[in-house]
Amino acid sequence: MTPGTTSNQHAIELVVNDKPRAVTVESRTTLADCLRSQLGLTGTHLGCEHGVCGACTVLVDGRTARGCLMLAAQADGCRITTVEGLSGDGELAPLQQAFWNCHGLQCGYCTPGILMTLTELLADDPRADENAIRLALSGHLCRCTGYQNIVAAALAAVECLRGNA
Amino acid sequence: MKPSPFVLHTPRSVAQALDLLAGSDNARVLAGGQSLMPMLNMRLAAPDVLVDINRIEALAYIREEQGEIAIGAMTRQRDVEFSALVADRLPLMKEAILQVGHRQTRNRGTLGGSLCHLDPSAEMPSVMMAMDATLHVQSARGHRTLSMAQFAEGMMTTALAPDEILTGVRIRPWASAHGWCFVEFARRHGDFAVVSAAAMVELDRQGLIAHASLTLGGLAATPLRNPAAEQALIGRSDEAGFDQAAALVQQCDALDDPAFPSWYRRRLATRLLRRAIGSAFQRANARGANA
Numbered sequence: 001m002t003p004g005t006t007s008n009q010h011a012i013e014l015v016v017n018d019k020p021r022a023v024t025v026e027s028r029t030t031l032a033d034c035l036r037s038q039l040g041l042t043g044t045h046l047g048c049e050h051g052v053c054g055a056c057t058v059l060v061d062g063r064t065a066r067g068c069l070m071l072a073a074q075a076d077g078c079r080i081t082t083v084e085g086l087s088g089d090g091e092l093a094p095l096q097q098a099f100w101n102c103h104g105l106q107c108g109y110c111t112p113g114i115l116m117t118l119t120e121l122l123a124d125d126p127r128a129d130e131n132a133i134r135l136a137l138s139g140h141l142c143r144c145t146g147y148q149n150i151v152a153a154a155l156a157a158v159e160c161l162r163g164n165a
Numbered sequence: 166m167k168p169s170p171f172v173l174h175t176p177r178s179v180a181q182a183l184d185l186l187a188g189s190d191n192a193r194v195l196a197g198g199q200s201l202m203p204m205l206n207m208r209l210a211a212p213d214v215l216v217d218i219n220r221i222e223a224l225a226y227i228r229e230e231q232g233e234i235a236i237g238a239m240t241r242q243r244d245v246e247f248s249a250l251v252a253d254r255l256p257l258m259k260e261a262i263l264q265v266g267h268r269q270t271r272n273r274g275t276l277g278g279s280l281c282h283l284d285p286s287a288e289m290p291s292v293m294m295a296m297d298a299t300l301h302v303q304s305a306r307g308h309r310t311l312s313m314a315q316f317a318e319g320m321m322t323t324a325l326a327p328d329e330i331l332t333g334v335r336i337r338p339w340a341s342a343h344g345w346c347f348v349e350f351a352r353r354h355g356d357f358a359v360v361s362a363a364a365m366v367e368l369d370r371q372g373l374i375a376h377a378s379l380t381l382g383g384l385a386a387t388p389l390r391n392p393a394a395e396q397a398l399i400g401r402s403d404e405a406g407f408d409q410a411a412a413l414v415q416q417c418d419a420l421d422d423p424a425f426p427s428w429y430r431r432r433l434a435t436r437l438l439r440r441a442i443g444s445a446f447q448r449a450n451a452r453g454a455n456a
Contacts, residue, residue: 007172027173027215030206049166050203057269063243064269069202071195073173074219117269138354139267 012076016041017085025072032056032067034075035082043083043112047141054140057113058082064120064139083112086119095119095157104153106144114140118154126161128154168205175217179303179332182218186328187305189214194330196239196278199270224277224332227251233335238277242266242289245276254338257295257345257365261288264347267355277331283321285420286358286383288347290317294388295363295380298336304329317387343367344449346441349382350433358383359425360433364441366398368449374398379410379442384419384434391417391438398442407446411439 011024016039023038030049035041035058047053049068056067059081086093092100095118105111114137121128121136128136133154137147176182186192192214195201204210218224224239227248234254236245245251245262252259265271265279265288279289280300293300293313300311305328316324316331325331339345349361361382369375377398379391397410414435419427 007174008170010173026170028168028170028205030167030202033167049206051199051270054267054269060272063272065273066199066202066269068206069198069270070273071173071198071202071217073175074198074217120268135354136268139269 010073010076012073014075014077015079017081023072027071027073029072030068031058031060031065031070031072031075031080034072035067035080038072041082041084045109045112047109052141053110054113054117055110057116057140059116059120062120062123064117081116081119083115086115093119094160095122095154098153098157098160099150102149102153102156104145104149110140110142114142114150118157121154122157122161126158128158130155166206166208169208169211171205171212172214173217174214175220177220179221179223179330182216182221182330183303183305183328185214185216186330189216192216192327194218194281196281197241197273197275198278199266199274200278200282200284218330226333229254230335233337235333235335236276237333238275238280238331240276242271242274242276242279243268246271255292255296255336257347257363258289258292258336260345261292261347261361261363264288264349264351264355264358264361276334280316280334281323281325281331283317283323283387284357285320285386285388286349286361288349288358288361288382291361291363291380291382291388292347293334293336294390295365295378296336296339297378298334300334301332302329303332313388314390320386339365340367342449342452344445344447344452346444346448348437348441348444350437360384360430360437362434362437362441364438364445366442366445366449368402368446368453372450372453373400373402374446377410377442379438381414381417381434381438384414384417384430386420389417394438402446404443407439407442411435411442414438 013022045055047055051066051069058067193212195217224237226237300316345365347363349358351358363380365378366374367376377395379394381389394410394413419430421427
């Protein structure tokens with residue numbers, strides 16, 4: 001057990017968006033709450049808090065996970081990527097730029113989670129087609145866009161990445 | 166909402182986990198968290214102690230042992246999905262796992278977690294029932310094995326004692342020429358199914374059904390094999406025979422709620438089972454022709 005850890009308080013070390021962070025969390029603190037309240041990364045949004053809406057989706061060791069369904073203490077030693085980690089030096093990632101160009105968001109509440117899911121999808125399958133994109137998006141709820149522009153943005157990102165290859 | 170306070174333990178071995186469970190009152194085991202975490206967040210569950218078994222590497226494996234496929238309880242649903250061994254030897258399980266939640270939940274959700282949560286419409290308990298899996302259970306007191314019928318006692322209720330952990334399952338694959346099909350109806354892809362149907366068939370040399378396994382999920386509190394319908398399929402290869410077998414589902418008791426009344430579940434189960442039998446038979450035929 002890491003020093004400073006009791007059965008109720010856990011001193012954890014994790015790498016968030018390529019930066020090593022150390023933080024002490026309560027047993028019951030979820031990863032999403034730790035990111036938002038303790039590490040100040042409020043880009044990760046909380047919607048339903050029971051794993052259905054997908055707004056809190058982050059990457060844990062490169063794989064999508066619901067930030068509300070994982071305890072912060074479980075992330076000890078993990079590499080976490082949040083929406084803040086997608087853009088380097090204030091420049092939007094190609095996926096984010098595609099969302100801008102295609103008007104892939106309205107209120108933007110669900111967008112951070114969707115961006116993380118599509119980041120995983122495009123890393124696994126840079127040539128993802130519309131079916132694969134829709135299947136990945138089925139794990140997210142969006143109440144504004146009707147999804148059409150989200151799909152269009154993801155397809156535009158695929159095109160953009162292909163152009164760079 | 167947020168979970169009520171609890172003490173969290175993170176054992177590294179099964180023995181440590183079992184000691185923690187034996188020494189705790191009101192403890193729960195935390196596997197992939199895709200069912201228990203929502204219950205904690207909504208305070209439908211309020212354990213004093215949580216034993217997180219995610220760091221027990223010995224519980225995550227998929228391997229062949231003496232002709233059976235052994236799968237550890239902490240094997241991620243994602244790893245079942247991408248396992249070549251599962252795709253080759255347990256194609257029913259492969260087809261079913263793709264209908265479990267979403268990529269984002271399968272990355273963390275586990276086989277054992279799904280079995281222990283035992284939602285009536287969950288896919289993995291149905292697959293275990295369909296394939297007569299053996300479930301391995303351990304406590305500080307010892308080890309025992311259960312069939313899925315023994316394990317699934319009732320609505321979201323398993324035969325596990327408070328100090329026991331499900332460590333893994335063993336499944337005997339059917340012959341390579343068998344046919345299989347897992348279908349379900351959900352209101353949206355990835356949602357809980359209302360009803361699901363699993364069918365497996367093996368044909369004799371004349372192309373008639375020699376063995377069948379038919380299982381319905383979401384119809385009753387636990388997955389339901391239908392021995393009468395299985396028996397009715399023996400010696401058949403005709404559409405009328407498939408219709409008659411599927412129609413026997415009409416005699417089952419079914420869950421009843423305002424959204425999905427029992428008459429609706431029975432009708433859905435009959436249609437899905439008919440579809441599953443037809444697809445399983447076609448696949449067995451195609452595989453037999455290639456053999």
